[in-house]
Amino acid sequence: MKFADFIARESISASLRAIDKEGAIREMVQALLDAGRIDAAQYESIVKAILKREELGSTGIGRGVAVPHTKHASVDQLVGTVAISSDGVDFASLDGEMVHVFFLLVSPMDRPGDHLRALENISRQLRNDTFCRFLKKAKNPAEIQQLLDEADNNQFGS
């Protein structure tokens, strides 16, 4: 699975403003709403579901990256967004580091395989230090999109 298969381009942000976990999640779900990828009536329900999942254990997976996510009956295909925070957000990550890179995912209830493949793709690319470093430094959505496209074209050798 490639980034292009699930990242909604119009929702990408290089300037996340939120300074806490809930704020960051709300801002990213709002970006998916603004991009027309989720239903406005489901906004609060999706935010709550993602926060509930975080209560089970942080999705901060290390190296300044988090993958907040949920399954939700209102989507019929996996949809995701990317956001970068220059100041970082305390996400209670396992390694204790602030999170600067977010991949937020909302998946259909009955497609666990797609969710796992998306996580696999994200993680494989993140193993590459160059991809990770450039992503954290991206100044605008176009730069992020370019990095995702390059990753999809195997230009980081993962």
Add this chain to the structure above:
Amino acid sequence: MNEKADIKATRTVTIRSRQGLHARPASLIARLSRSFDAKVYLVRDHDRVDATDVIHVLALGVMPDQVLRLEAIGAQAEEAADAVARLITEELPKIED
């Protein structure tokens, strides 16, 4: 690590979690693996990854029913291998989210 650092233990485990090794199982494996005086690795085919690194564990993309080899090296290799194997085979299948 000490003079027993070359102790090595291996286990073979089958993933019974219905959704594979997604974020929460990977985090639980990483957290447990960090608690021993041993290096713990997950091995699938030619990929061998540090079990304490969630990103590397997720990058394996382990699906249900796939078989992994666990390797632990260090003074607590046996304890680590037993504990991580038990987590994977007995506890993770109970986790759905």
